[in-house]
Structures are given as C-alpha cells and as structure tokens.
Amino acid sequence: MIFLAIFSFAIKLILHYHITWRMYEIRFHGRGGQGGRMAAEAYALAAFLEGNYAVSFPFFGAERRGAPVRAFTRVDNKKIRIKTQVYEPDYVVVLDETLIETEDVLEGLKEDGMVIINTQRKPEEVKLSKPVKCATVDATSIALDILGRPITNTSILGAIAKATGKVSIESIEKAIIEKFGERLGKEAGEKNALAARTAYEKTLIGVSQGGKAFVPRKKWLPDVNEMPVGGATPAMKTDAGLVGIGSFIENKTGDWRTFIPSIDKEKCIGCRFCWFYCPEGCIEMVDNKANVNYDYCKGCGICANECPVNAIEMKREVRT
Amino acid sequence: MNIKDLPEEDYFTSGHTACAGCPAPAIVRNMMKIFGKDTIVYTPANCLLVFSGTYPYLAWKVPYLHEAFENTGSCISGVARAYKKIGKKALVVGIAGDGGTYDIGIQALSGAAERDEDVIYVCYDNEAYMNTGIQRSGSTPYGASTTTTPAGKKIPGKLRHKKDMAEIMRAHEIPYMATLSISHPKDFLNKVEKAKNVKGFRYLHVFSPCPTGWRFDPSKSVEIARKAVQSGMWTLYEAEYGEITGIYKPKKKIPVEEYIKGQGRFRHLTPEMIEELQRWVDRKWKRLYGEEP
Numbered sequence: 001m002i003f004l005a006i007f008s009f010a011i012k013l014i015l016h017y018h019i020t021w022r023m024y025e026i027r028f029h030g031r032g033g034q035g036g037r038m039a040a041e042a043y044a045l046a047a048f049l050e051g052n053y054a055v056s057f058p059f060f061g062a063e064r065r066g067a068p069v070r071a072f073t074r075v076d077n078k079k080i081r082i083k084t085q086v087y088e089p090d091y092v093v094v095l096d097e098t099l100i101e102t103e104d105v106l107e108g109l110k111e112d113g114m115v116i117i118n119t120q121r122k123p124e125e126v127k128l129s130k131p132v133k134c135a136t137v138d139a140t141s142i143a144l145d146i147l148g149r150p151i152t153n154t155s156i157l158g159a160i161a162k163a164t165g166k167v168s169i170e171s172i173e174k175a176i177i178e179k180f181g182e183r184l185g186k187e188a189g190e191k192n193a194l195a196a197r198t199a200y201e202k203t204l205i206g207v208s209q210g211g212k213a214f215v216p217r218k219k220w221l222p223d224v225n226e227m228p229v230g231g232a233t234p235a236m237k238t239d240a241g242l243v244g245i246g247s248f249i250e251n252k253t254g255d256w257r258t259f260i261p262s263i264d265k266e267k268c269i270g271c272r273f274c275w276f277y278c279p280e281g282c283i284e285m286v287d288n289k290a291n292v293n294y295d296y297c298k299g300c301g302i303c304a305n306e307c308p309v310n311a312i313e314m315k316r317e318v319r320t
Numbered sequence: 321m322n323i324k325d326l327p328e329e330d331y332f333t334s335g336h337t338a339c340a341g342c343p344a345p346a347i348v349r350n351m352m353k354i355f356g357k358d359t360i361v362y363t364p365a366n367c368l369l370v371f372s373g374t375y376p377y378l379a380w381k382v383p384y385l386h387e388a389f390e391n392t393g394s395c396i397s398g399v400a401r402a403y404k405k406i407g408k409k410a411l412v413v414g415i416a417g418d419g420g421t422y423d424i425g426i427q428a429l430s431g432a433a434e435r436d437e438d439v440i441y442v443c444y445d446n447e448a449y450m451n452t453g454i455q456r457s458g459s460t461p462y463g464a465s466t467t468t469t470p471a472g473k474k475i476p477g478k479l480r481h482k483k484d485m486a487e488i489m490r491a492h493e494i495p496y497m498a499t500l501s502i503s504h505p506k507d508f509l510n511k512v513e514k515a516k517n518v519k520g521f522r523y524l525h526v527f528s529p530c531p532t533g534w535r536f537d538p539s540k541s542v543e544i545a546r547k548a549v550q551s552g553m554w555t556l557y558e559a560e561y562g563e564i565t566g567i568y569k570p571k572k573k574i575p576v577e578e579y580i581k582g583q584g585r586f587r588h589l590t591p592e593m594i595e596e597l598q599r600w601v602d603r604k605w606k607r608l609y610g611e612e613p
Contacts, residue, residue: 220376243377244483245380245383247376249333249335251335272324276323277346300539302343302542
C-alpha cells in the first residue's frame, strides 16, 4: 500500500517536471539605456534562485542609447541547449510604449501568450495587431517617483512577476538587490527592489484590443546593375524611401524621448544658444524665436539646461 | 565669429542615431556649417561612424567615406592628393575619436602631420572607446572607471593619467593646432574658421563629454564640458608652428572636485585620488600658462 502511494507520488512528480513543465521564453522590447538587457538578466537570476535553469542575452547590434533593442530570457527545469534568439515567445515585455506603434511586438507570440507593457493605459485601451492577454503598468512614473530617472527595467520585472505568476516577487526582489546592488551600491539595489514591488501591486491584467495594422518597412535591395560603383551612394529616391547622402532625414527619432521641451516664446530672446547646442539640430529659428521640431527631438534637455533666460522647460511627455 | 553669423544650411542632418545628449553631433554639425559644401569627410571606426549612417542611410550631405580604424591620417592624405592631382579645390576633413587618435591612429596621424598634408584632422575626445562599450583609452583620465579599468576593491579605476595628445601634436610644429570645447561657442567657431583658412596640416581637438560612458544626466553635457575648461581638466589654446598664439584662461579656476561631481565614472574616488587628479591639473596648468595656478 505504502509502496503504491510512493509510486504514484513519484509518477506525479515526473509528470509535473517533464510533461506539465515546459520551457518558457520571454522577449524584451526596449530602448538602449532603459535596461532591457539588465531586466532579462535579473529575471533569469530570479528564476535561477527558485531552482530553475535560465539563460539571458541581448540582441547585439550598433544600438545607441534610445534606439530600439531586444533582449531574451529562457527558463526551464532542465539544462537549456538552445542558443538562438527567441522567435516564438511565451511572453513579450515592452519597456517603452512607443515601440508598439512602430513594430508588431506580438510577432511570433504563442497562442496562449501574454504581453506586458509599460504604459499609462489600461489593458483594454491598448491597441495591438490582435487581441491578446495583456498586462499594463505605468513603470515610467514608478521609476521617476522612486529612482528619479526614467529607467523602467526594475519596475517592469515586478509587473512580469504579477502577470505571469511564474516567479515570485520575493525572488525578483532578491535578484534585483543582488544584480543592481553589486553594480550600483546597496541603497540603489533596495530602491530598485521597491520599484519592482510597487509595480507588482499596480499591475493591471486584461485583454488588449486587436486590429492594428502594421506595414512592414521596405528594404532597399538593389541588384547588381542598380548598385552604385563601390557602394558609393548618391541621394536616391527608392521604393524603400530616400537612400544615400542626407537620407537619415527620414529617420524620425522623436519617439525616443521621455521628456519634451516647451519653449516660452515670450521669454525667448533669440540668442540661438539652443540652436547651436542641440545635438539633433531640431531647433529652428522662426521670427528670431526658437522653435522645436518634435519629429527629431530626443528629449535630452541640453536646451533647457543651457537657456540663459530659462525660457525652456522639460516636461514628462504624455502620449495619447 | 559669433553663433548668429553661422549659416542655416546643414551638411549633417537630423535623424542620426546618437544617444540623447551626445554633444558629438552638435560639434560636427556646427563645424560642417563653417566648412561648407566643398568638403570631403572621412571617419574611421568610432561612434560618429555608427550613428551618422547605416548603409544605405546617411546623415552626411557631403562626400563621405570610411576605412580602417588606424589610417585616418593616410586616408585623408590620399584623398587630398587625389583632388590636387585632378585640380579640384576641396577641403578634406578626417574626424576620429580619441581611440582612433591617441592609440590606434597615432602613427598615420603623425606621418601625415610630418609630411604637412593639406588636410584638417579633427579628434573628438570622449575619453574612452565608447563605440565598443566604454573601454579605457590613452585619453581616459586618472581614476575613471571603464569596463577595462573597473573600480573595484583592489584597483580603483584607471591608474595612469590622460596622455596629452594636443601637446604631442603641437610638437609636430604644424601650421595650426587648437583645442576646442562645445561649451565655448565663440572660441569654437573662431578656431574652426581659422583652421579652414590655413593651408597645410591642421589639427583640431574637441572635448566631447559622453553621457552614457561617463554616466551623467544627458542634459548636463555642455555644462560638464564648461566645468572641464573652468577646472583646467581641459585647456583651450591654439598654436601655429609649435608656438602657442592664444590661450583661454578661465576667470575663476574651480577645483577638480566640482568637475567630477555628478559623473558616475568618478563616483568611487577617495579624497587622496581627487588630490592626485588635482596635482595633475596643476602641473598641466603651470606648464601651459607658465605660472602657478
């Protein structure tokens, strides 16, 4: 009798570990500098602390702070042999909501998958390519409140713990204190853990709207006859837009920013300091007053910091 | 030349992918306004190469090329001579980072300077290899934490002082060399304009704080460049044929401690280390100004 009980328990255990437990994969969409890679690593560490196997790695490219980047985490209860990028994630995490406008973050998401988004909106207000399980949290506000900087990676970890239930918030906190504390000091580690806990409590879970259409960006793929000699490319209009010299003008970098400058035209004395210092060259002089071209402004705040008459103010941008 | 005299026309467009708050695009954009459209730009491997274009997209509106990391000096020499040969007038400018100037490119640079090629060489100095992920270079100052000199319990950041590249170039006795900072626009523009009109090898060395690598708030880039000049960490001067012809002296010299404040790469510095950095500044000050600070 006892033998049978032990046997059935063992069977259950095996079933639990080898059949019901399947590997899950997370894809993080963020912008360079928001800490997508650190989030992926800290999540892997939290899963590891609970006795699992976990790997995490970023997508390497020529990314700069502010440019869209991806990072990946895989968790399993046995050794992980697969080394590729994650193409069919179980969970998609979006650290910057402007990214859901420009690319289909749901690409390859499994049928019963879930998306976790940093936004001020409720899950029902988020429009994606199809209706999916969706969790939202205003991680940027939480990060600004607690850390004083719009670095959302630790807040979003709390939201992942709440939304997926795969890892406990306690493990997330432990992983953050270990990972961030080691790099930034004990106090910073604890503050980041608090950000995760706050986000955990504020996360909303629901279902997103669907129906948003994405047109994939065309690529310029010249054949051998069209290819300029030596790759030297003059400015040319192609099906994929402008290429060659000066063509970066079509690359709108305005969605990189968190803060937005507003210029008080009454105060502006037309000194052109902001026009000179602006790294994006997005300040134009209209009637000898500074005017911002928001298509390119990355929200660095140099203009506001350097304005001799304090006519420029940086505000948190609310995107609708 | 004043900011108000600068032309509106840009030869370096918006839409590039530099980090928010990086002063390098402002530096090259304003330089290009003065250099004008008859300019050929060369860049070796550096951040500027990456953020100013990923083929086939490009922020430059002038002929532009890039080659290997170490041969900025030889490439711009070649381009300038080719233009001379076909009888076209063009300004050839090479823009390299501190790694491509202080370490990897110094041999080709020194050769081009010694041959007195008719080119402008610009070094934009952000004090580490930022493009590849903040590795120390010959330009990294004492105490700074980088990924190859991480501040730990035993070794507190970089142990050697910054190499004085500007002085090395002055010793080449070239027709014109100058150090610039984006925080001093009038001085900046005058030097760029002067460099444009001099014949022979010209060397411009621009100080360019890096918000990502130095770990400070992106809005403070220009402020930190200004503090570098005020503290003596960066000295603005120009020289013709090896003789210093102009040197900017800050009205009030601020202690180094004030400059390093707010920069994450110096956060671990002990009072002794700050003193050591101050001693280096004072030595440099005495050498360049010829008087006690």
